[in-house]
Amino acid sequence: MKKFLGTMSLAFLTLFALAQNKMLVKGIITDKQSRVPLAGASISLGSIRTVTDETGHFLFSRVGAGSYRLAVSSIGYQFFSQELAVKDAVTELNIALEPAVLYLEPLEVKAVRASDKAPFAKTNLSKEEISKNNLGQDIPFLLNQTPSVVVNADAGNGVGYTAMRIRGSDATRINVTLNGIPYNDAESMGTFFVNLPDFASSVNSIQVQRGVGTSSNGASAFGATLNLATNEYNEKPYAEFNNSFGSFNTWKNTVRAGSGLIDGHFTIDARLSKISSDGYIDRATSDLSSFYLSTAWMNKRSSLRFNLFSGKEKTYQAWYGVAESLLHTDRTNNPAGTEKSGAPYDNQTDNYTQTHYQLFFNHAFSNTWSFNTAAFLTRGYGYYEEYKADAAFSKYGLPNVTIGGTTITSSDLVRQRWLDNYFYGQTFSLRHKNGGNEFTFGGGWTRYDGTHFGTLPWIQLSSAPKDYRYYDYDAVKKDVNFYAKWQHQLGRYFTSFADLQYRNVNHTMNGFQGNPQLLVNRNFNFINPKAGITYARNGMQLYFSYALGNKEPNRDDFQASPLNQPKQETMHDFELGFEKKNSRFRFAADVYYMYYRNQLVLTGKINDVGASTRINVPYSYRLGLELQGSAILSDHFNVAANIAFSRNKISSFTEYIDNYDTNGQDAIAHRNTNISYSPAVVGGLTLNVLPVQQLTLSLVSKWVGKQYMDNTQNENRKLNAFFVQDARLSWQVNTRLFRDCRVIAQVNNLFNKQYEPNGFTYNYISGGATVTENGYYPMAGTNFVFGLNIGL
Template sequence: MKKRDWFYFIIVLLSVNLYAQKKKDSIIQIQEIIVSGKAPISKERVTAKQLQEKNLGQDIPYLLKNNLSIVSTSDAGAGVGYTSLRIRGSDQTRINVTLNGVPINNAESQGPFWINMPDIASSLSNLTIQRGVGTSTEGAGSFGASINARTQAPSSKPYFQTDQSLGSFKTHKHTFGLGTGNLFNEALKIDAKISFIKSDGYIDRAFSDLFSYYVHGLYEKNNTTVGFMTFGGKEKTYQSWNGIDAQMMKKRRTFNSCGAIYDSDENIVRYYNNETDNYNQNHYHFYIKQKLTPIWTINSTFFYTHGKGYYEEYKQNSKLSNYKLKDIIIGNETISKSDLIRRQWLDNNFYGIVNRLSGNINKWNLEVGISANSYEGYHYGNVIWGKYFSNEHIDHEYYRNKAIKNEVSGFFKAIYDLTQNLELFADIQCRSIYYKGHDVPGGESIFKNGGTIKFNKNYNFINPKIGTSYKIEKGTIYVTYGLTQREPSRNDILEKSNVKAELMHNVELGVQQNLHKFSYSVNWYGMYYINQLVLSGKINDVGSFIRENSGKSYRTGIELSSSYQLTKKVSLSANSTISINKNINFKKETSSYIEKLGNTPIAFSPSYIGNLIAEWKPIKKLNCKWINQYVSSQYLTNEKPKNGKLEGYFVSDMTFEFSPSLLSMKYLNFKLALNNIFNCKYENNGYYNDNTPYYYPQAGFNFLTGISLKF
């Protein structure tokens, strides 16, 4: 690590005890402890204004990258396109994402795909991050963290708004929104938005071409609320999931081998210009909120999501038999291998209902929830071109299989006010999951050297949680315990048929106070796993990480947040996570032997994450921030290889926001984001294949700037 990095690392560590009390309009609020009628769980809430201050085209993982315990990554290197985040080292398959309580995670892969909801941040009223098992109200599938996003209610006044931004790597975003205001005796109101985002990306050819829409109508009368919301996105991105090795990184950090076409001497002669990922996804939510009595309220949401898309890839010298094609006879020559172009398709439907009944009886706060959903996914592949193909081979289908996943879940949550200052909390959740994968008759899949896809799994889980909170002067002390279990994903099952479900015990103990000019929170967590599915460090042929059961393992650490108001114009804020993440008696299994490696670090789990933010308001309408993040080193595999590590890095950003008042406009705002101002060369993601580490380099200094107008 460079001396400068050590210097900033020490600043971040020391600043934990010197935090300034944030004002309501700062980017990141101090960690909030929920008390009084809600579970005693530590969480962070990010408001719409906080999101919009940074929303210039980057995806949500990059808008949240300085929140507590978060590390964000980007395949294209600049925060647009395929992005992801990890919380406490847990990858996105463990992070349960909901929108207005509706599950967003893909039912099979279990992770959210932010690229399928481009610019959803423009339509959010707030976003809440829970770490650990969380509560059942934040979704059934949480196994390490939860993100619950809430959309904005349609405006009661008519408006037109536009947000325009541009920046490095030919990045530009154009968003247009309008609202009808109150209609039909102020009972109905409708908002609508469309957005276009394009970027060439930092990595070679890693372009993104994204479109999204959002429409939300709301009818309210007396004790009844009825709403309909539809939103969706269309994306086309050039693939950039291959990463590069250390030798190539020294020569050309932006090198991208995806789409490369080689000659007989392994020299790149050209690139296939349509080595792309293409996907459309559309969401439909119909919801009803009815106040039954002064005590009881019921909420029901019916939802349907449809997605369809494909990867297109140029494959060189591929065996025709792998694509269920016969050898081609040309004259006296028999062709068994050929260059070809394939498309791997996914066509899926996901639908269900979420019901919640809540009420207050004397000292009891009660909530009951019942949800059911069903997923149907068709996986199939076509060969659309071949070097030696005749017309009869074109658009040849070489595999087709279907997946069905059904889930029914329910929970009961209760909070009891034992005394004026002491609350008790209990939450029990039941989940029943049926998951089946099979070949479609006549379209048998070829998987792993000729094997077919066939599995039939049932999982039944009971997940209890208990806790208590005690109010102190301007603060709270709390403790919670939760047990949760989770089923493997499709990729887990296909990689290893006897893969096991995971179980985690989670304890959270914390304190939080908001004093006059000083606010702080301290949270200790312990997460003990049985059969945790840890990232192995390897990726499959479409860039997804392969996971493996690690036996017993644990994560434990201290999360610290604080803020301090230096003057009326200057404040400081910081957060830090110091953690230990270990596999217990980890074993490396091969076809011929089992190697015992003892206790090893869990892959992609840095022991320290720290953020320091200085905020300055030189004049009333101008807000300036200096945002710093340090992430310590992390291993690419669970075997602790000497050459398989991501080095620690320090990244510093600056943002400026100016909001002058003009009589003809409701809102005028100028924004400028200067990212990685010290031009740090760093990698925050990678993988390990055949004893060789591969990295995803991130952009050096870059900028984004924008203007927002509202009439």
């Protein structure tokens, strides 16, 4: 911890030690026809970048003398590029952009994303930032260096099942949209990126919002929002071949191609991907494949786009974790499939296919009014298979077997637990933008039709009827929402933001596995207001916001009895932020206070139908400070860092422990304890050295403080703090054969640290003593990956 904080302190101090260059390049970007200044236009001068402020102005300070490529881009305008010779103390430019002849603005993304002036904590990642780290690991690992993020992986190497927490909130509290379309599983509310292998290769931008944020579509955000956009326009034809190989026999092969603009209106983009890995954990293999196809038609006022993408995954189960007793002697132990005598069962796998259909229509009625609507269908189908030894026939609704006068009540068997679902709906938004006002009215509806059922493909001493299902329960979840957002310019420097959403949720579940008689039909009505104000001047921004979020329980929570059903959760989110930036330097700070009413947490309590579900606790909160910064110190050195400090507390709750001596449960009261999986310190640091223009050497560091695996703050039930570092080399190879050729080599966990970012704990009383059994999900030691990306 001391070493990391020392390194972080040095990094933040260097943010203020800017390199001494003598030249200034400044100017204004305007619309060529109307001469209206363009805010938010992206400008690059060689390797440094900035965006125009609210008045269309930009500034590059301390620029060295020389010749640079100046490039300007803004949605809805033609790309501008020229060679610029910097030789005077001040170079002043006035650049007018030509309006695009095609409708290019992705309203489906604008409706759910926070704008540059929105008063919320957010991080934007460009396509370039995504692609330089995209070597086969899942999307959570690509976000590992963003503030307050902690990632983990069942297989230990970032391939297969992965997860992340943001500000201590897990995937069920992170709202995820793909081009504005809800992605979270409607019932569990979790997000399973393993179902979309290599989706990052089709993503051109990501926005991470921390806190309630501006989320409008899908499940409510209780910790963060993750918006991924793929609807990119490519004017020229292209082809790419991206391949990587790494430790644990990990392979990634990706082919991307696009037609460019055909006949001035049509475009087609496609991708095929294949990822495979043996995993770090024993038998934690992954066999993943996916495709992406997008075609669009555009004219000056409208665009019509259809996306079809699908992922298929087969992973050997690694979700059981490693027992604490084996952690130091057999870190890669995997108990999955070991109920079978002899060698572990070779098909203890998870198998799932998910296909997405998305249709978008955008239309501009005038220069001030625009409209978007999108229809979608997500089709999911698959199962996980398990070998069960000596399983009782009665548990599966089967009769006992009599052989030679002997009654047999159990047998080894293989079972499959299936999920067959359709998730479909529509979203829309109507936007009016005129002068200092931007108003958006939108909404949508979704419906989830899901069936949970189990089959028995093999029984050693009996045979089930053909197509026999030992359980079969369907569920329907409906969601309707409407929202209005208003961003208003107050004078020259102040901008106000207001957002009001109404959301209705109905969830019907006709029984649960092990509890077929429990029928649940719950209805929720939520009103979620948000408001804030931003002050922006001369590259400095200060904001304050308040947001209210309400969230319904997930499917597992409803397995309580009809007399003990869970309540909705409510969170009040206060955000105070500051940012200062120019073309070579950025510093930002955000203070947040997230206050929960009736947060659902695990307490160990077994309800009267035998299920261990989460229980509402009256009061809890998260209070934190997030610091982040970056600086280009010279043409050969730049640094980026972030660190978050937080206090995460439950005011009071009761823990329930199974007592095997009494066949009951003992209750233990707790007060002012830490919320589980919520480290007090999370930090990231990236140091980049550029010895020559085409070569970048990077040292990437991550610090995560200790985490408790339950809400008791018991030192025997914790995950230790860890500090890991990766090293990366990126070499841009100049060749006339290819448009682009890049070689990437990365060593993960450079110093072979043994650490576990995730785990679980189970506690019980036996023989008058409390017994704690912990399980962990270790990450791999030192490992490597090598990538070769070629663009034609």
